[in-house]
Amino acid sequence: MSPIDDELRTALRGRAHTVQPVPDPLAGIERRARTLRRNRAAAAVAGSALAIGALAVGVPAVLSTVTPAPATTFASPTAAPVPGVSPYALDPQAPWAYRGDEAVLGDGSRETYAREYAVAKGVAEDQVRFVPLYGLRDEPTGADVLVFLAELPGGEVRWGVVRSGEGGPELAGDTVLEPGTTALPVGLASDEVRRLLVVAADDDRLRLEHAADGTGSWRPMASRGTGIGITPREGDVARDRFRVLDPSGQVVTDQPAEPVIALGDGTEGQTPPGDDVPAPTNVVPWPQRGEVEPELLEQALVDFAEATGASRDELGSRLLYGGRRGGQVLVLLQAWSGGDARAFAWSYELDGGSRTSRLYEPTAPGPAAFAAVFPALPGETTDALLVVPEPTAGQVLYAPDAGSEPRPVADQGTEAAVVIDRTPGTSGDRVLVLDGNGDPDRPVFRGTIDELLAATAGEPDRGAR
Amino acid sequence: VDEQAKEDFRSYVAARSPALLRTAYMLTGNRSDAEDLLQTALAKTYLSWDRIRAREAVDGYVRRVLVNTSTSWWRRRKVDEVVTDELPEPGTGRDASADLDLHDALWTALAGLPKRQRAMVVLRYYEDLSEAETAQVMGVSVGTVKSTTSRALSRLRETTGLRDDPRLDLPSTELASGATS
Numbered sequence: 001m002s003p004i005d006d007e008l009r010t011a012l013r014g015r016a017h018t019v020q021p022v023p024d025p026l027a028g029i030e031r032r033a034r035t036l037r038r039n040r041a042a043a044a045v046a047g048s049a050l051a052i053g054a055l056a057v058g059v060p061a062v063l064s065t066v067t068p069a070p071a072t073t074f075a076s077p078t079a080a081p082v083p084g085v086s087p088y089a090l091d092p093q094a095p096w097a098y099r100g101d102e103a104v105l106g107d108g109s110r111e112t113y114a115r116e117y118a119v120a121k122g123v124a125e126d127q128v129r130f131v132p133l134y135g136l137r138d139e140p141t142g143a144d145v146l147v148f149l150a151e152l153p154g155g156e157v158r159w160g161v162v163r164s165g166e167g168g169p170e171l172a173g174d175t176v177l178e179p180g181t182t183a184l185p186v187g188l189a190s191d192e193v194r195r196l197l198v199v200a201a202d203d204d205r206l207r208l209e210h211a212a213d214g215t216g217s218w219r220p221m222a223s224r225g226t227g228i229g230i231t232p233r234e235g236d237v238a239r240d241r242f243r244v245l246d247p248s249g250q251v252v253t254d255q256p257a258e259p260v261i262a263l264g265d266g267t268e269g270q271t272p273p274g275d276d277v278p279a280p281t282n283v284v285p286w287p288q289r290g291e292v293e294p295e296l297l298e299q300a301l302v303d304f305a306e307a308t309g310a311s312r313d314e315l316g317s318r319l320l321y322g323g324r325r326g327g328q329v330l331v332l333l334q335a336w337s338g339g340d341a342r343a344f345a346w347s348y349e350l351d352g353g354s355r356t357s358r359l360y361e362p363t364a365p366g367p368a369a370f371a372a373v374f375p376a377l378p379g380e381t382t383d384a385l386l387v388v389p390e391p392t393a394g395q396v397l398y399a400p401d402a403g404s405e406p407r408p409v410a411d412q413g414t415e416a417a418v419v420i421d422r423t424p425g426t427s428g429d430r431v432l433v434l435d436g437n438g439d440p441d442r443p444v445f446r447g448t449i450d451e452l453l454a455a456t457a458g459e460p461d462r463g464a465r
Numbered sequence: 466v467d468e469q470a471k472e473d474f475r476s477y478v479a480a481r482s483p484a485l486l487r488t489a490y491m492l493t494g495n496r497s498d499a500e501d502l503l504q505t506a507l508a509k510t511y512l513s514w515d516r517i518r519a520r521e522a523v524d525g526y527v528r529r530v531l532v533n534t535s536t537s538w539w540r541r542r543k544v545d546e547v548v549t550d551e552l553p554e555p556g557t558g559r560d561a562s563a564d565l566d567l568h569d570a571l572w573t574a575l576a577g578l579p580k581r582q583r584a585m586v587v588l589r590y591y592e593d594l595s596e597a598e599t600a601q602v603m604g605v606s607v608g609t610v611k612s613t614t615s616r617a618l619s620r621l622r623e624t625t626g627l628r629d630d631p632r633l634d635l636p637s638t639e640l641a642s643g644a645t646s
Binding site: 030 | 475478482483487490491495496497498499500503505507508509511512513529530568572586590591593605606618621
């Protein structure tokens with residue numbers, strides 16, 4: 001036992017004792033279970049055609065007897081909304097202060113967002129007054145989301161949401177700011193449960209509340225800063241409402257909990273030229289894992305075009321994984337040109353500049369994971385086995401031979417994608433991809449590496465060049 | 466889920482949710498996210514309730530779901546911690562106000578750890594799990610628990626600005642491990 005052990009225990013327990021129990025811990029669990037079941041079922045349908053022995057995500061229909069939420073009449077607000085123009089309305093001439101992560105605006109990002117917005121609106125940059133209101137940085141992906149106000153030439157005032165992307169800012173949407181607007185509801189994509197972000201006035205005395213399913217039971221929204229609230233959107237959201245209360249309890253606004261602007265699922269990823277080529281249905285809508293320098297991605301696509309006889313200009317593509325292993329850049333992508341998408345594994349040796357690539361057969365619908373083997377660099381003794389599981393999967397376990405028990409891969413790598421040292425020529429090694437709960441009895445994939453490779457494989461290595 | 470099983474689940478939640486909420490709070494750092502996390506974990510448990518034969522193992526299952534959910538990379542949540550005005554209970558002995566500062570600093574520093582490091586610290590020092598038990602929950606090797614925890618402790622010392630505080634002295638083995646990991 002060391003002093004820091006003791007201090008940590010004391011500190012954590014001291015904090016824990018301040019946590020008061022939830023008054024009704026069962027409230028909301030059944031609704032969330034319904035949401036999870038629905039989303040998992042959708043994922044299972046998407047993956048049902050997998051023909052490599054993968055186990056689809058299956059959830060027993062254990063909630064078939066769940067009693068629906070009572071259809072009660074929505075409770076009347078405790079007070080009428082403030083008549084006239086609320087002092088908490090967003091005034092374009094004196095807009096709310098910026099809140100949120102300062103880093104979202106740093107390194108010239110604010111100017112970039114303003115410039116790109118002007119470009120999107122087809123006006124000169126200096127003719128747009130661009131006012132950031134709230135920014136958040138998505139921790140795992142590093143993507144930023146910015147809610148802003150903008151005044152265009154002629155005095156038109158709009159508000160919108162922009163998100164950072166590998167290819168630059170992406171305008172998620174903008175709309176006219178109606179006079180007297182007191183709250184900006186934004187839909188955020190999420191893992192399992194979508195959420196509603198509400199940006200209200202920068203007054204720390206405001207209370208933001210949410211009522212689900214028209215039950216009339218108001219609960220405080222989780223705070224993300226002064227006048228900023230966030231809440232899950234699940235279950236029968238058609239009757240969800242949110243409201244903002246002023247310090248005296250007067251209702252500033254009470255409105256349906258519907259986003260005016262909603263972000264997509266955040267899976268757009270790195271999109272090189274050719275993005276306008278229509279994507280076939282076997283392109284997986286997974287988020288990009290890791291990243292790769294644009295010029296290397298471009299080289300990979302040129303190599304794909306060469307391997308398939310397609311024109312580079314007519315290629316569409318989606319990067320699945322980009323990363324490094326020692327002095328080697330590893331890329332796994334899907335690309336297409338007028339037909340089904342095919343996976344393509346590509347590597348680049350940083351010192352020598354040699355490249356390897358492997359072209360796979362058209363991707364089967366709904367894969368649980370992609371895998372690729374990258375040959376060892378000169379002087380190295382192991383190949384790199386890359387496993388990129390579906391986004392809701394959990395840990396990846398690996399058994400180096402048929403007689404070994406699968407063990408968790410120590411370094412889970414970039415966003416659940418793993419790179420495993422694999423002895424060249426190995427056969428019979430196996431991989432187990434757990435579900436998001438880490439339940440070993442319900443893996444999303446269990447099989448040999450060869451089976452996993454067979455999900456996309458077909459053609460031999462082209463070898464180092 | 467039949468009626469008896471549903472009743473079992475309700476009883477379990479009623480009995481264990483206060484403790485589980487505290488664990489969720491340790492993992493998330495604020496009350497709202499803790500409630501959200503626990504609700505998700507219990508919903509997932511509910512979906513699996515029929516398959517959890519050994520009721521005495523439910524706590525372990527829920528703990529694993531809590532940790533997995535909180536550390537899931539796809540959990541698109543910003544960890545912009547909401548500063549709480551709740552103060553921890555003062556320690557006993559020594560200078561209570563100094564201890565309070567130290568514990569506040571540790572709590573704040575904990576929020577800055579990567580999620581997996583934070584989870585391991587919580588499992589080891591709040592849940593008091595052994596390294597082997599922590600490894601089982603996290604699905605990693607004992608060695609990974611040791612090295613990750615060591616890195617976390619070193620980072621806590623760094624970020625609290627209390628590297629030289631004798632109250633945070635590390636044993637020599639941990640220092641060595643942290644230095645090499």
